[in-house]
Amino acid sequence: MKKTLWSLALALVLIFVAASSIIIVPETQMVMVTQLGRPTRAIDQAGLAFKWPDPIETTVTLDKRQQLLSLAPTELVTRDRRNLVVSAFMVWRITDPAAFLTSLRNISTAEQRLDSLAQSEIGAAVAARPITQIFTLNDQDFQLRRIFQEVTDSANQVAQRELGIEILAIQPNRFGFPKQNLLAIYKRMESERDRIARQYRAEGQEQAATIRAETQREVRQLQAQAARESQSIIGKSEAAASRLYAEAYETNADYYRFTRSLSAYEQMLGQDTRLVLSADSPLFRLLLTPPEGQ
Known part of the structure; x- marks a missing residue:
């Protein structure tokens, strides 16, 4: 047993x-x-x-895989005294397990040390540059990629030497302004937009006045041209009418004298009109003597 x-x-x-x-x-x-x-x-x-x-x-x-660490948002100050809130992330991996265990022992401690290291490097890099190198539309002045490449290289040297860790990348994922500065920023933006709007309105009014003046000038030119053409047409028409009248009167002079007399009667005689005419007046003769051929 x-x-x-x-x-x-x-x-x-x-x-x-x-x-x-x-x-x-x-x-x-x-x-x-x-x-x-x-x-x-x-x-x-x-x-x-x-x-x-x-x-x-x-x-x-x-x-031994690559690890992703999200860094806490931190308020930083640029070289020209502008406050920024920066959020970033880090990609890292263990390359020297002996140094890692000696200095850190576990992942949680490693993340705390890496967060402190990255925040220190980012703060130093941002403090060394003006805000115009971070927020700008000019490609020559934009240095954000260069800034974080320098942060990555500097932090990687320290991490490999002291922690047995390789930092592959430190990159920003958000830039902003502190809450206490946002109201002032919004007011400046509103004032700037108002200034631009007033400028656009003034330019529009100037262009509108120019267009109205040009239109009025063209209208006056067209009216003057139309008046000249109408006077020319009227003159030609009156000349043609006079010529036709003359030809017609030359053809029948008696009829012309008769119609002129009728026109004179129409203008002289009214409802209560009295005429004192001599017996040999042509008007008197036409009133009493019928036209020839009747």
């Missing part, structure tokens, strides 16, 4: 030793082997590896 128990205990010990000596390394992770808490070797190739059984050697598993 004792022999059986000892055999079972030995088998359990051997199973434990074998299980604690085998390391299974996934594709996305790396394993740091430590001896009495001191890092001894790193295994970053996927597959099986071996070590001394616990507690002689223990393992710490670390993620």
